[in-house]
Amino acid sequence: MRISYEWLGDFVDLDGITPKDAADILTRQGVEVESLTMVDLSQIVIGKVLEQVKHPKSRNDLWVHQVDIGSRVQQIIAGAPNAIPGALVPVALPGTTVPNGRLVKDLNIAGYRASGMLCSAAELMLGEDHSGILILDRGTPGQPLSSVIPSQAIMEAEVTSNRPDCMGHLGIARELAAGLDRPLKRDFMPAFTGTAEPPGRDLVNVSIEDPDLCSRYIGGVIKGVKVGRSPDWIQRRLRAAGVRPINNIVDITNYVLLEYAQPLHAFDLEKLEGPAIEVRRAREKERLLGLDGVVRELTPDMLVIADARRPVALAGVIGGEDTAVTNLTKDVLLESATFSGPSVRQTSRALGLRTEASARFERALPPELALAGARRAASLIAELAGGAVHRDWADVYPRPQEPVRVNLRPALIDHVLGTHVPLEESESILRRLNFHVKVMGDGEWDVLPPVFRLDVTIPEDLVEEVGRVYGYDRVPPTLPGRRHETWTPLSPSVDRRLDDVREVLAGAGFTETWNPALVSGARLEELRIAARAMPVSNALSDEMDTLRTSLLPSLVDAVALNRDRGRIDVRVYEIAAAFLARVGEKNAQPEEPLRVAAVISAAASAEAGAETLRALKSVLDGCVAALSAPTCTYQRAAAQLFHPGRCAAVVLDGRQLGYLGELHPTVTAGARLEGRLVAFEIDVEPVLAASRIPRAQPLPRFPAVERDLAVVVEDIVAAGALLLAIKESGGELLEHARAFDEYRGAQVGEGHKSIAFTLTFRSPERTLTDAEVDKVMSEIRRGLEKRHRAGFRE
Amino acid sequence: MSDSDASALTSRALAAIGQAQTEGELGRIEVEYLGRKSGHVSRLLSNIGQLPAAEKAALGKAANETKRFIEAALAARRAELDASRLADLAETEAIDVTFPGPPLGRGHIHVLTQIRRQIETVLESLGYQVELGPEVETEWYNFEALNLTAGHPARESWDSFYFSPDLLLRAHTSPVQIRAMQSIKDPPIYIITPGRVYRRDPPEATRLPYFSQVEGLAVDNGLTVGDMKGTLLYMIQSLYGRERKVRIRPSYFPFTEPSFEFDVSCGICGGVGCKSCRHKGWLEVGGCGMVHPQVLRNGGIDPTQWNGYAWGFGIERMAMLKHDVDDIRLFYEPDLRFLEQF
Ligand SMILES: [Zn+2]
DSSP states (O other): OEEEHHHHTTTBOOTTOOHHHHHHHHHHHTOEEEEEEEEOOTTSEEEEEEEEEEOSSOSSOOEEEEEEOSSSEEEEEESOSOOOTTOEEEEEOTTOBOTTSOBOOEEEETTEEEESEEOOTTTTTSOSOOSSOOOBSSOOTTSBGGGTSOOEEEEEEEOOTTOGGGGSHHHHHHHHHHHHTOOBSSOSSOOOOOOBSSOGGGTSEEEESOTTTEEEEEEEEEESOOOOOOOHHHHHHHHHTTOOOOOHHHHHHHHHHHHHSOOOEEEEGGGSSTTEEEEEEOOTTOEEEBTTSOEEEOOTTSEEEEOSSSEEEETTTEEBSTTBOOTTOOOEEEEEEEEOHHHHHHHHHHHTOOOHHHHHHTTOOOHHHHHHHHHHHHHHHHHHHOOEEBSSOEEEOSSOOOOOOEEEOTHHHHHHHTSOOOHHHHHHHHHHTTOEEEEOTTSOEEEEOOTTOTTOOSHHHHHHHHHHHHOGGGSOOOOOOOOOSOOOOOOOOHHHHTHHHHHHHHHTTOEEOOOOSEEOHHHHHHTTOOTTOEEOTTOSOGGGOEEOSOSHHHHHHHHHHHHHTTOSSOEEEEEEEOOBOOTTOTTSOOBOOEEEEEEEEEOSSHHHHHHHHHHHHHHHHHHHHHTTOOOOEEEEOOOTTEEEEEEEEEEETTEEEEEEEEEOHHHHHHTTOOSEEEEEEEEOHHHHHHOOOOOOOOOOOSOOEEEEEEEEEETTSOHHHHHHHHHHHHGGGEEEEEEEEEEOSTTTOTTEEEEEEEEEEOOSSSOOOHHHHHHHHHHHHHHHHHHHOOEEEO | OOHHHHHHHHHHHHHHHHHOOSHHHHHHHHHHHHOTTTSHHHHHTTTGGGSOHHHHHHHHHHHHHHHHHHHHHHHHHHHHHHHHHHHTHHHHTOOOTTSOOOOOOOOOOOHHHHHHHHHHHHHHTTTOEEOOOOSEEEHHHHTGGGTOOTTOGGGGGGOOOEEETTEEEOSSSHHHHHHHHHHHOSSOEEEEEEEEEEOOOOOOSSOOSEEEEEEEEEEESSOOHHHHHHHHHHHHHHHHOTTOOEEEEEEOOTTEEEEEEEEEEOTTTTTSOOGGGTTSSEEEEEEEEEEOHHHHHHTTOOTTTOEEEEEEEEHHHHHHHHHTOOOGGGGGSOOHHHHTTO
């Protein structure tokens, strides 16, 4: 909302208060002033045009003016033709900087000297209009422009959605008056009423079809107006607030909107069929030509104002062109109504049309405001456009606004704020904000909020009113004192526990990424991992229309992105939830397993892929070990995204956590990547659940014996199975077994391979003899022969 | 064999030792004179068995003395040689110590994780417990329980992604506050709720449709606006330094009453106003307020017995303030050139 500092002066004495002071007070009280623009008009002088001739030589349309600036006559050239002889205009002399930042210089244009500049409203920052020179309606040549137009300060303020009353200058001024403890010069409800006969309500028939969508409709009749230009001060203030002046009637409705925050509309009464006003839902296929020249097709969920025949306005959003006030208009129907916020918001959104009116109705205006706005507008019309305002307007008000009373124990103020506010001060603040306070016998306060403050309903709301004017900077910061016998002992958060995993991954060269959970559903389909995906029904784009079911595609993209930027070796990981819809339960929240996933790039050869896979397996084992969980086992498996021959299921205590393996060549190729990618993705919650506090083991007191064993088996026998068999036959003396080499070739024969293991033996009680170890070794050999038809190489 | 033999042997050995320049030479000399079988000293004694007892003793003594002399001379010469070798190290073993080391290849922890960790640590030190909840939420937990009923004008700011009319991506972590109140039941409750949240705003340099928040909630007897202010000040000063100030400014949220925005004094200009704070001296960080009685009721807490305060802010915003990041999109674009800066 744009606020003119000068306008606020109509309602509150701003003596000694600079625009900056005012902005600070408003911000501290809850109306945040985002920016403050100062416009100094004291350097611009008033000139009177004596003569205007077309520039004889210039190819562009230029006019040469002789302008009386009091002490002398200046020759000034301008591109707009509207500064005709006799006009009073703003003149910027050479050496002056115009408010929009332009420095004026002495110029020579095609042989004619130009000593200064005639200014438009836009150049003076008095509005957006730059189509012509600003013509003044009064002033003395040679005097500073600030003698007729006060220097301006425009504040851009953010008004919270609970304060529609602050969407107008009167509401803002009330805030300042309360903050400054100065009186507000204007009563909320103007006393003005019409006197012309017959009663207005007999001149137009108003009905409301759906009171849920319109709680009040006032239609005031003013006959015999003279439509024309509004006075300068109105035009200037409209421009300052960003509204284009049109004619005096329309300008007054906009002026009152900017003053009271009550949107108004003026119809040409003669153009209304009936004349009648029906507030109803639009019918199928009805159309409306708006004031903006756009024809819109309406739908039955939109509320319209119709005459006896057709819609003439879209309630609370925009008026219709056919019934608008024009220069020929003589009789006016002034509409001041209260439309439902959600309904106006819905219509405005559906049509993509946000107006000054809709922005206010959306916040739910109090019906009492409609009368205040109507009276203020009617009095201005009577004053500035003539016309007879009829008495007793049509006022359909099916659900009168109920007064809300709030009981306040004043001690609550101190209890909530945590500081002592004297009772008199609290009471004074509430009164300054137009609340009525009645002190009851028991010390409780019976508080009646003003009619324009529908947002105040509970005692805490009153605490806020007092607090924000008292000043929250006066509340000392404290920490809560906890004086209870109960508390919750601290347990480390999941994310902090996972820092152990992050340490392992960082040590192994992996960098953590955070990727969006919303991804392309089409991509998931293509990768065949969309079976349990959840599509968003109102996505912003195809790229973000579905929740991811796996973290891996984002990590593949991360490798691709960094490859594009010149990295060859890329190691990335992410810790985040995947989202899996619950099968057969349509409206249920999905499973959100927390996962750790990592991807590492490898060279293109099959060996490089295999080697990298083993390296990544160590990283994964390291992560699990860092969480003090039991070691995982791996089983050959098939899974989407993974290479069919190079994928293992990761199993912990019999429960499958996820997969480790090389990514499928099509996944890699799909991301336009060369080489191979190796990855894992596991559910991490079961690992956390399996975590145990490590118990110290006594250090070995006797030496270990190491033996190597080369086992020859058929190709299909997995190293994991051999290790299992070794451990089973090894008994208690086998401390550790590790595979360190794999060989295929002539020496072991077709369809076979040799795997070499290092076995470590140790007893906690004695030094083992060769004979003892030999005995266990032969047990192990026998076990391998029996289970896997193994042979042995020396 | 006689004393003079022994002393001649001693002087020969001492002369050889004195001339030796390396440990190798000393080693050879040691073997030559002191070797167990064929060393000169051993050979002195080779015929000792045939000698009379008195001579035996004298010869044994002389041989032992000779051995001690030679050993002492060897040790002394070794010490000399060592000292001179160590004295020359600066020349003999000098390398170019300015030559850079090979890359460590360490991975980096995401800057948002680091910030989240710092925030959690600071608030845990005040006794707040981390609580987590689902990212796909129901309409009730995300909106209704927080006084954000359908059609509420404030709903504009929480435009959300829906899966069905009742199921959506949470627009804030506040639903976790409701869930925590329901599950903990008995105050005092001091929790923080970090996590990812979603709003239907097109991506741009200052906002994304997905981001992360840390919200906090305290429910106890007699909590005040001052307590909330102190908690925020403690947090901000712990994260950014004790010269920082916190300002609370009245605002409006349907789930708190009174409601505030909280600002932190600009770290660049110290609060007097500069370009990076848009000449305000303050940087907007988040929202906060005293929990609305109806929200407590929705969480199963009796507002006549307990009250509370709550706050929320974006982790990205905190990271941007701390590390001068000017585009929020960088956090979610996994570019190692960015991620490795932290
Ligand atoms: Zn600054």
